Amino acid sequence: MKRVAVLGGGPAGAFAAERLAAGGxxxxxxxxxxxxxxxxxxGVTYKAYDRYPFLLENDVPKRLVTETLLSSPRVGTARLSLRQPLVIYSRYDLNRLLLERAERAGARIERTWVQQATYDGQRWRLETRGGVLETDFCIAATGARNPLRNLGTQWTPSDTMLALGYFVPAQQSHIDICFLPPLEGYIWVFPRCGHLSVGICGKGVPAPLLRARLEAFMRERGISWRGAEFYAHVLPSLETPAWRNNRVAGHGWLAVGDAGGLVDPVTGEGLYYALRSADLASQVVLSNAQATADKPRAYRAWLMRDFILDLALGAGLAKRLFLGKLLFQSVPERMIQLMRRSERFSFLMQDLFAGTQNYLTLKSRLLRNLHGTLLETVVNFLLRRMVPEEIPL
Ligand SMILES: Cc1cc2nc3c(=O)[nH]c(=O)nc-3n(C[C@H](O)[C@H](O)[C@H](O)COP(=O)(O)OP(=O)(O)OC[C@H]3O[C@@H](n4cnc5c(N)ncnc54)[C@H](O)[C@@H]3O)c2cc1C
Known part of the structure; x- marks a missing residue:
């Protein structure tokens, strides 16, 4: 393999380009x-900057935030003091950091749009606004709105969340997370350098309704959206069947980040999975252990071992978490009450925030550490029948 093209320069593409170029x-x-x-x-979790310390150790502007308030209108607020802060970037700054690293590692960066990508079994022909480029292999890093339909995941509308919000020129020192049961999603307020990112994500709810709920929240909290920039995007949130058949690789290509649907279906965390999948994809491409034709299979297996099984389990959990009821109250409301009452439950929530508690071992941790009828009811309700299934490679 002589030349690799990375289609898309978000976190996944930039990091893949860095690793591939550094590998020669x-x-x-x-x-x-x-x-x-x-x-x-x-928001970049502890899990991400622990594995990739450059996310913390750089001079790009960012906020490190520990104070977090979780709330829901009927039960009020619980406070969480994170042991490991969430690192919050403006995406312009984070993308620039990653692209500069790719360039320094030797990747060539071209500001152009790929209109079409066709493969003849040996070589890719990429039609761009600037002309035609031929390459041996492609990394698809074109994000959730991937326009190249022959590459990357193939989801149905139920495998995505709509996310919209405002960049508000205001400041606060803590993170807000607000659940609005039975919304399959949540509202967030993330303090960044110089502004707040205030948004809402939800599954199966029309955009005007989501926007109205967000604005009602902002009005109530005294956060003005006058003069604030509005944004909307989609967030991959694959349902369990979609994880089983997810198209993350094919002849001559591997998909990384959102283009592969690689986002936590519970929290919406995608930055870690963008970097991790880019890391794994570049290792597979650089490896001499397989021929080019075998790389898609190897990549699928590596992803599965690394995090896909966990995210697939998370997809089942998301439904129970956002839509489930427990003793006549929604699960998020019960969680907030438990956080106020149980230190152990607060620790567990902190680890979920930090990304150090995965879904595969959640049930055993709950059962090991938390006693009492109510908690066991939570465990059994949330996780019954959720034994990880074998997902065909
Ligand atoms: C509202 C919202 C809030 C979020 N909050 C968080 C958060 O706090 N923490 C977190 O971890 N995750 C969060 N996520 C998820 C996170 O944004 C994504 O998972 C992450 O950006 C994925 O990176 P990526 O490189 O795969 O895709 P992207 O960042 O979307 O990058 C894709 C790139 O591909 C380019 N591209 C697309 N098509 C072409 C083409 N044909 N030719 C050339 N270039 C192309 C685009 O221009 C873009 O630059 C959030 C998502 C949304 C929508």
Whole structure:
């Protein structure tokens, strides 16, 4: 393999390009926007910066936030003091950091849009606004709105969440998360350098309704959206069947980040999975252990071992978490009450925030640590029948 093209220069594409170029491959990254303020909270979890310390150790502006308030209108608020802060970036700054690293590693970066990508079994022909480029292999990193339908995941509308919000020129020192049962999603307020990212995500709810609920929340909290920039985007949120058949690779290509649907279906965290999938994809491409034709299978297996099984389990949990009821109250409301009453439950929530508690071991941790009828009821209700299924590679 001589030349690899990375289609898309968001976190997944930029990181894949960095790793491929550093590994000695001729790498070209194509994106017409490059560093841009993508609609996003910009929250980077401990799990992400623990594995990739450069996310913390750099001089790019960012906020490190520990104080978090979780609320729901009928039960009020619970406070969580995170042991490991959430690191919050503007996406322009984060993208620029990653693209500069790719460039320094030797990747060629072209500001152009890929209109079509066709494969003849040996070589890719990429038609861009600037002309035609031929490559041996492609990394699809074109995000959730991937226009190249022959590459990447193939989801149905139920496998996505709508996310919209405002960049508000205001400040606060804590994170807000608000649940609005039975909304399959939540509202967030993330303090960033110089502004707040305030947004709502939800599954199966029309955009005007989501926007009205967000604005009602902002009105109530005294957050004005006058003069604030509005944004809307989609967020992959694959249902359990979609994880089983998810198209993350094919002849001559591997998909990374949102283009592969690789987002936590409970929290909407995608930045870690963008970087992790880019890391794994570049290792597979650079590896001499398989021929080019075998790389898609190897990548699927690596993803499965690394995090897909966990996210697939999370997809089942998301339904119970957002839509379930427990003793006549919604599960998020019960969670807030439990956080106020149980230190152990608060620790568990902190670890879920930090990404250090995965879904595969959640049930055993709950059963090991938390006693009492109510908690056991939670465990059994949330996780019954949720034994990880074998997902065909
Ligand atoms: C509202 C919202 C809030 C979020 N908040 C968080 C959060 O707080 N924390 C978190 O971890 N995750 C969050 N996410 C998820 C996170 O934004 C994504 O998972 C992450 O951006 C995925 O990175 P990516 O590189 O795969 O895709 P993207 O960042 O979307 O990048 C894709 C790139 O591909 C380019 N592209 C597309 N098509 C072409 C083409 N044909 N030719 C050339 N270039 C192309 C685009 O211009 C873009 O730059 C949020 C998502 C949304 C929508």
């Amino acid at each position: 491959l001729e790498t070209v990254l194509l994106d017409s926007r490059l560093a841009w303020e993508k609609p996003c909270g910009g």
